[in-house]
Amino acid sequence: xxxxxxxxxxxxxxxxxxxxxxxxPETFYANPIEFFADLLGPxxxxxxxxxxxxxxxxxxxxxxxxxxxxxxxxxAWEHLRLDGALGISTWWINHADPHMSILMAPNGPFKKCIYxxxxxxxxxxxxxxxxxxxxxxxxx
Numbered sequence: 679x680x681x682x683x684x685x686x687x688x689x690x691x692x693x694x695x696x697x698x699x700x701x702x703p704e705t706f707y708a709n710p711i712e713f714f715a716d717l718l719g720p721x722x723x724x725x726x727x728x729x730x731x732x733x734x735x736x737x738x739x740x741x742x743x744x745x746x747x748x749x750x751x752x753x754a755w756e757h758l759r760l761d762g763a764l765g766i767s768t769w770w771i772n773h774a775d776p777h778m779s780i781l782m783a784p785n786g787p788f789k790k791c792i793y794x795x796x797x798x799x800x801x802x803x804x805x806x807x808x809x810x811x812x813x814x815x816x817x818x
Contacts, residue, residue: 705756711739713752722778727791732782735791743787747777 707713726734738744754773758765780786 703756703760706759707752707756710745710749710752713755714738714748717755718748718751718774721774722782724782726782731784733784733786733788733791734782735788737791738781738788741787744781747781751777 707716724730724732724734726732735741735744738748751773755769758769758773761768781788
């Protein structure tokens with residue numbers, strides 16, 4: 679049985695597990711890195727870089743956008759895995775496919791990386807979207 683389906687096995691309800699509203703349910707994966715290595719990465723078998731329509735950086739976690747998107751995917755997966763009816767489908771359609779399409783896009787966050795390694799972005803214009811502080815009082 680794959681990791682994906684075994685992780686979606688029936689879980690006890692929070693009440694059955696003795697959880698209260700203030701307690702946090704236990705996660706299947708300890709963190710987004712473990713989630714990626716064990717489930718997300720192996721779920722996306724694609725040819726990447728080198729003329730492919732998909733781009734990926736093997737050090738994806740060094741890209742803030744990628745790390746936060748994978749963390750969002752992990753958190754959504756942890757929540758939806760407990761839904762035995764539509765959870766897996768909801769996760770794929772509403773979370774995995776949109777995030778991964780952006781991450782693997784040729785003009786996405788890995789545009790300057792190559793398959794063999796990560797290319798550091800060092801110039802200020804490559805570290806963030808341009809930003810100028812607004813006048814005071816915008817949100818006060």
